[in-house]
Ligand code: SF4
């Protein structure tokens with residue numbers, strides 16, 4: 331499961347109040363390496379067992395001395411008042427509660443006065459029960475749980491080692507979290523099986539009672555060429571998936587449902603940069619610690635050539651600031667093809683993750699992102715709404731006001747396109763000709779549907795109260811573009 335995103339799972343806007351002695355960095359810990367009780371068809375991390383051929387099964391369990399060294403060094407290397415730990419796998423709950431009780435005890439032992447510790451756990455949810463619930467609540471863990479949608483979509487690729495479906499067990503785990511009032515979010519991978527069901531998935535996740543959602547595209551290659559795995563999401567379809575959910579969210583759920591990509595996009599639009607590494611100009615501050623103390627450049631680059639060293643031999647902060655890691659992070663920007671440098675949404679996309687840059691540009695240059703078509707579609711589609719929300723923020727008003735603006739724009743659009751004998755778009759039950767027909771300025775202009783699907787009304791300054799004009803004068807937005 332790609333989860334360099336985990337660190338920002340719930341609180342993903344940057345904390346501008348903290349200064350750090352060292353450049354900000356985050357380490358995702360894999361205390362059971364790639365070992366998992368599921369066998370998800372798209373999981374790239376299961377194959378990491380081959381990097382440690384001498385280990386089998388629970389021999390991947392992180393030893394106590396490695397764990398303590400990591401916790402001690404990680405706390406010492408951070409100067410923020412809150413130190414964020416993230417635990418992932420494989421499946422970390424395979425280690426049992428006693429392992430995480432030990433984690434918490436070591437964190438208390440090494441925590442300086444005045445420093446808080448926060449823990450996040452990414453899990454497939456199948457082993458969670460009330461004992462886990464009580465522990466996670468008592469220690470204020472944030473939990474990310476992986477659900478790919480309703481049963482039939484989730485079970486397409488997320489089966490256990492015996493090829494049994496996992497959905498029922500995951501939902502039981504989610505209910506255990508909810509019974510104990512644990513902060514949680516849902517991580518949904520978008521793949522070739524579920525990409526054509528955006529609204530079914532979105533509404534299902536909301537019905538589960540979850541308010542924090544992440545959508546992560548599956549892009550995997552069997553080899554080094556451009557051929558992708560059968561589970562990989564088609565790029566165009568992924569763009570559509572995001573747009574359909576965005577359209578529903580922006581009309582009904584801003585301020586009550588939090589979708590990581592949309593929050594990240596608003597952060598970029600309003601000049602605060604990208605909290606997510608994949609859309610940042612450079613990267614290199616989201617590292618991975620394997621079970622034996624080996625540190626790697628990134629969750630997607632757990633490869634021998636990206637091993638920075640071992641925390642038993644080298645200081646953690648030194649490896650993070652090493653020449654190799656700095657070059658890794660800057661390489662993201664330096665390797666951007668010229669098609670991206672000229673792109674009108676580059677400020678938001680930045681060529682996405684280097685892992686996915688295996689296409690060739692129209693000029694024949696290597697390094698174009700496989701998901702390029704998705705991000706062109708998505709960022710251009712959300713531009714009017716992002717401009718409006720940015721303007722709302724600049725005016726000291728909550729971005730959720732956009733839901734009313736959009737509903738008014740939709741109504742105006744429906745009125746403009748209604749025929750006399752149609753039911754009136756107001757829903758009052760009368761024919762249009764006996765209801766809102768002829769009301770005010772709405773009928774004075776011919777109907778028009780913009781290419782991005784928003785319709786002309788979504789940009790009408792009379793509808794939007796001149797907020798777009800304010801957005802275009804916003805200096806932070808100008809700089810971002
Ligand atoms: S390679 Fe860079 S952008 Fe991609 S996940 Fe890793 S840190 Fe993030």
Ligand code: SF4
Pocket residue numbers: 669670671673674675676679680681682698699701702703705706
């Ligand atoms: S949308 Fe495509 S061309 Fe534009 S920056 Fe992203 S990957 Fe590059």
